[in-house]
Amino acid sequence: MASLITCPHCGTRPKEEFTIRGDAAPRRPGSADRDEAWYAYVYIRDNPKGRILEYWHHAGGCRRWLVVDRDNLTHEVFGVVDAADFQRTEAAE
Amino acid sequence: MRYSAYSIIKQALSGNRLWQPAWREPEPKPHYDVIIVGGGGHGLSTAYYLAKEFGITNVAVLEKGYIGSGNVGRNTTIIRSNYLLEGNNPFYELSLQLWEGLEQDFNYNAMVSQRGVMNLFHSDGQRDAYARRGNGMRMHGVDAELLDREQVRRMMPYLNFDHARFPILGGLYQPRGGTVRHDAVAWGYARGANQRGVDVIQHCEVTGIRRENGRVVGVETNRGFIGCGKLALAAAGNTTTVGRMADLDLPIETHVLQAFVSEGLKPAIDNVITYGAGHFYISQSDKGGLVFGAELDFYSSYAQRGNLQTVEHTLEEGVTMIPGLSRAKVLRAWGGVMDMSMDGSPIIDRTPIDNLYLNCGWCYGGFKATPASGFCFAHLLAKDEPHHVARFLRLDRFERGYMIDESGKGPQPNLH
Numbered sequence: 409m410a411s412l413i414t415c416p417h418c419g420t421r422p423k424e425e426f427t428i429r430g431d432a433a434p435r436r437p438g439s440a441d442r443d444e445a446w447y448a449y450v451y452i453r454d455n456p457k458g459r460i461l462e463y464w465h466h467a468g469g470c471r472r473w474l475v476v477d478r479d480n481l482t483h484e485v486f487g488v489v490d491a492a493d494f495q496r497t498e499a500a501e
Numbered sequence: 502m503r504y505s506a507y508s509i510i511k512q513a514l515s516g517n518r519l520w521q522p523a524w525r526e527p528e529p530k531p532h533y534d535v536i537i538v539g540g541g542g543h544g545l546s547t548a549y550y551l552a553k554e555f556g557i558t559n560v561a562v563l564e565k566g567y568i569g570s571g572n573v574g575r576n577t578t579i580i581r582s583n584y585l586l587e588g589n590n591p592f593y594e595l596s597l598q599l600w601e602g603l604e605q606d607f608n609y610n611a612m613v614s615q616r617g618v619m620n621l622f623h624s625d626g627q628r629d630a631y632a633r634r635g636n637g638m639r640m641h642g643v644d645a646e647l648l649d650r651e652q653v654r655r656m657m658p659y660l661n662f663d664h665a666r667f668p669i670l671g672g673l674y675q676p677r678g679g680t681v682r683h684d685a686v687a688w689g690y691a692r693g694a695n696q697r698g699v700d701v702i703q704h705c706e707v708t709g710i711r712r713e714n715g716r717v718v719g720v721e722t723n724r725g726f727i728g729c730g731k732l733a734l735a736a737a738g739n740t741t742t743v744g745r746m747a748d749l750d751l752p753i754e755t756h757v758l759q760a761f762v763s764e765g766l767k768p769a770i771d772n773v774i775t776y777g778a779g780h781f782y783i784s785q786s787d788k789g790g791l792v793f794g795a796e797l798d799f800y801s802s803y804a805q806r807g808n809l810q811t812v813e814h815t816l817e818e819g820v821t822m823i824p825g826l827s828r829a830k831v832l833r834a835w836g837g838v839m840d841m842s843m844d845g846s847p848i849i850d851r852t853p854i855d856n857l858y859l860n861c862g863w864c865y866g867g868f869k870a871t872p873a874s875g876f877c878f879a880h881l882l883a884k885d886e887p888h889h890v891a892r893f894l895r896l897d898r899f900e901r902g903y904m905i906d907e908s909g910k911g912p913q914p915n916l917h
């Protein structure tokens with residue numbers, strides 16, 4: 409139910425300790441990229457039904473940005489990683 | 502059958518055996534001039550005004566569940582037109598004016614109750630912001646009154662005026678705001694559309710949009726293919742799912758909002774009250790239940806049910822505003838999935854596909870918009886040009902930089 413989130417740094421904590429930024433899928437374009445790329449990044453969302461990745465901030469704990477792997481229909485949580493690790497993996501791919 | 506005092510007496514004398522169903526249960530025809538996807542408030546009101554105002558009656562409303570099963574039957578029923586921005590205010594004011602005549606217009610008791618909406622403020626800065634909004638409203642010819650603390654106290658003595666962190670300094674009051682019985686709105690529009698020849702087809706889920714040469718020719722459904730001249734989407738929280746069937750890229754995210762109702766109590770809360778230090782809002786239904794809600798669950802969700810944390814947060818806010826609430830028992834809580842847009846304002850527009858039309862982005866304020874949304878969407882469908890009060894509600898406004906960001910929160914859908 410996403411009432412408990414297992415932070416990679418702090419362990420299992422109640423949802424109340426976190427604030428949610430939203431969809432982690434959009435990739436920030438380069439500053440010189442065309443307006444269309446920026447428009448898509450800022451405003452357009454895939455908004456899928458099912459499993460999604462989301463940025464959460466552990467505001468009431470380690471204050472790290474995290475990426476939560478979650479199902480938005482069942483609210484089941486599959487995993488949580490530090491956002492820096494997430495971005496390194498993304499960059500490597 | 503026309504409903505009237507006479508019809509009620511006549512039915513009563515005949516033991517209420519002669520009532521007819523309020524709408525037919527037709528089989529889908531092979532082709533319609535206009536198909537509307539979504540039998541919520543907006544889809545049904547669109548069909549009603551298409552038939553009544555624009556004479557377009559070869560219309561079907563396709564609803565995957567039953568009429569009223571979506572947000573139109575899940576909201577906290579508040580109507581108002583206390584918006585600041587030019588893109589919003591005249592549109593919502595048209596809606597309020599349509600609410601004022603709606604029951605006579607569609608001959609159905611929707612229990613429109615203009616009991617007044619009070620927005621409380623708690624700091625000097627917030628008072629200034631509310632004064633500005635009230636002035637904006639009055640410049641548009643909309644009723645607004647800035648009340649001080651004692652004026653609010655006379656109306657609502659049970660509020661927590663002396664809270665140490667969030668004292669109540671006054672309120673912005675719109676006397677013409679209020680509540681409407683939400684499912685009667687769905688039923689009234691469905692009945693009115695049906696009477697004018699519209700097919701309201703329940704349990705008919707659209708699963709695909711068929712296109713030929715860049716135009717929509719019809720929809721695939723669980724009851725077979727249905728052809729159409731124009732296709733109108735009004736699927737609220739499922740807008741992205743339906744839009745994807747036509748490859749639309751949309752500035753929409755789906756989020757869950759919860760609502761609550763208490764046990765029935767004696768009349769206590771006469772108006773609609775919103776808390777300015779959070780986002781709590783409350784009214785009392787004619788049955789006596791306190792109807793209230795607060796913020797989104799803050800994460801994207803298609804679940805139509807919410808998280809316990811939000812339940813706790815809502816009740817904390819409620820008890821902070823009205824300490825006596827702690828004595829009331831909550832009977833039920835539920836959730837609805839809404840189409841949060843990137844600036845918090847709706848979209849009523851054409852799409853890159855010539856005969857595909859879009860109505861979405863209602864966030865959690867779309868119930869009050871039901872009449873104007875249907876009216877303006879019908880106008881767009883019939884005339885291929887926007888109704889003048891809806892001319893700002895464009896799909897491409899994000900790309901052009903003309904956001905209508907009433908709360909100034911930026912492209913962050915969970916905050917609108």
Ligand SMILES: Cc1cc2nc3c(=O)[nH]c(=O)nc-3n(C[C@H](O)[C@H](O)[C@H](O)COP(=O)(O)OP(=O)(O)OC[C@H]3O[C@@H](n4cnc5c(N)ncnc54)[C@H](O)[C@@H]3O)c2cc1C
Binds near residue numbers: 794
């Ligand atoms: C808890 C809660 C409180 C709210 N409070 C307020 C309030 O106080 N004031 C206010 O103004 N607004 C409020 N709202 C917002 C308001 O209810 C919505 O913005 C509005 O109802 C959305 O428009 P609708 O009525 O057409 O949506 P819906 O009733 O959700 O209609 C959309 C319909 O489309 C159907 N559909 C979806 N996909 C398909 C498909 N593929 N095929 C066929 N049919 C499909 C759905 O089943 C649904 O019935 C609230 C919402 C919620 C959930």
Ligand SMILES: [Zn+2]
Binds near residue numbers: 472
């Ligand atoms: Zn942590």
